[in-house]
Amino acid sequence: MESNLTPETDVLAARRRFSRLGIAAAAMYLITIGGQLLFGWLARTYAPHLIETDWFFWTLTQAPMYLLAFPVFCLIVLPMPKSTPEENRLDAGRWFIILMISTTVLYVGGQVGSAVMSRINQALGRDVANVASEVLQNSNLLMSLFAAVIIAPVLEELIFRKIIIDRTRVYGEKTAMLLSALIFALFHGNLYQFFYARGLGLVFGYVYLKTGRVRYTIFLHMAINLVNGVIAAWILKNIDLVKLQELSEKMSLPATEEQINEFLAEITPALPYLFALLAYVLLLMGSAIAGFALLIINRKQINFRQPEIPLPRDRAISTIFLNFGMIAMVAVCTAVFVIGLFM
Numbered sequence: 001m002e003s004n005l006t007p008e009t010d011v012l013a014a015r016r017r018f019s020r021l022g023i024a025a026a027a028m029y030l031i032t033i034g035g036q037l038l039f040g041w042l043a044r045t046y047a048p049h050l051i052e053t054d055w056f057f058w059t060l061t062q063a064p065m066y067l068l069a070f071p072v073f074c075l076i077v078l079p080m081p082k083s084t085p086e087e088n089r090l091d092a093g094r095w096f097i098i099l100m101i102s103t104t105v106l107y108v109g110g111q112v113g114s115a116v117m118s119r120i121n122q123a124l125g126r127d128v129a130n131v132a133s134e135v136l137q138n139s140n141l142l143m144s145l146f147a148a149v150i151i152a153p154v155l156e157e158l159i160f161r162k163i164i165i166d167r168t169r170v171y172g173e174k175t176a177m178l179l180s181a182l183i184f185a186l187f188h189g190n191l192y193q194f195f196y197a198r199g200l201g202l203v204f205g206y207v208y209l210k211t212g213r214v215r216y217t218i219f220l221h222m223a224i225n226l227v228n229g230v231i232a233a234w235i236l237k238n239i240d241l242v243k244l245q246e247l248s249e250k251m252s253l254p255a256t257e258e259q260i261n262e263f264l265a266e267i268t269p270a271l272p273y274l275f276a277l278l279a280y281v282l283l284l285m286g287s288a289i290a291g292f293a294l295l296i297i298n299r300k301q302i303n304f305r306q307p308e309i310p311l312p313r314d315r316a317i318s319t320i321f322l323n324f325g326m327i328a329m330v331a332v333c334t335a336v337f338v339i340g341l342f343m
Contacts (some may be wrong), residue, residue, distance in 0.1 A: 015323045022325025024076035026332045028069040035064025054140040058147040082166040085212035097294050102203050104291030109196025130192045136233035144230045153221035160184040161208040172307030177205035186333035238273040
């Protein structure tokens, strides 16, 4: 009879490896937040005029992670043994199918995140802002394209897919995919993004495992950030939905000529963007429905290789998560989530 038990030394080695990964992730998160707080304080104290500029805001949010925290993460993690997936080609048709499936995951995860935050807002008696959405709406288009569509996808895919999966794949493709997606979601720092980031992390992780080429996930990440982030924010930036709603609510029945003229004066300049918003919503919904159908059709093709070093089933969770590094990472990320609800 075959057994899935591994030698005690393998389990201890696995626990040390996951702990080291958790320490690296926690350090990257703390250095990122610490750098943002420090540079923000310096700017407010010595150069407050910089606070209002788009380039400074993106520099403040991204430079500490990619210039300070990422190198520290690499110093801790890169010496760890790695198991790289076999390289395979992904043709344009299959890539597009995965993009449609990613849209489904994005839409469903976004709805879940919004629903969860709506309940939390009701419980707190206040509205916790979706910071990522507000930042994109208030940013310069070119800066958003550079930061959110080029820089972030490249570096995040290298961190959360290439580096993390290569160093955990030896314990199973499922383990590597699930863990990398969880860390990816936690690093978004809020519940608005957590659920769809978790789902997209699973999709991107699977693609990397089956192709061994991180460029495919980088392009997927770029496409998602472009469509869901930058384009959506650019359209909404040009429509004052609150003002339109207020005018609609103030209009009496029958509406007076003055009310009609005021409403038309407000809505006329926004008409192209309203049509663009309608087209965007229809495209998103259509893509999400198509992606769901494609996921159902292709579900039987999803498969995972057997782990090179299988963990005991009754000790897998404790080996992966019940160690100093992983506990520290989850604690740090959870603290950021909670603090964010009260800021």
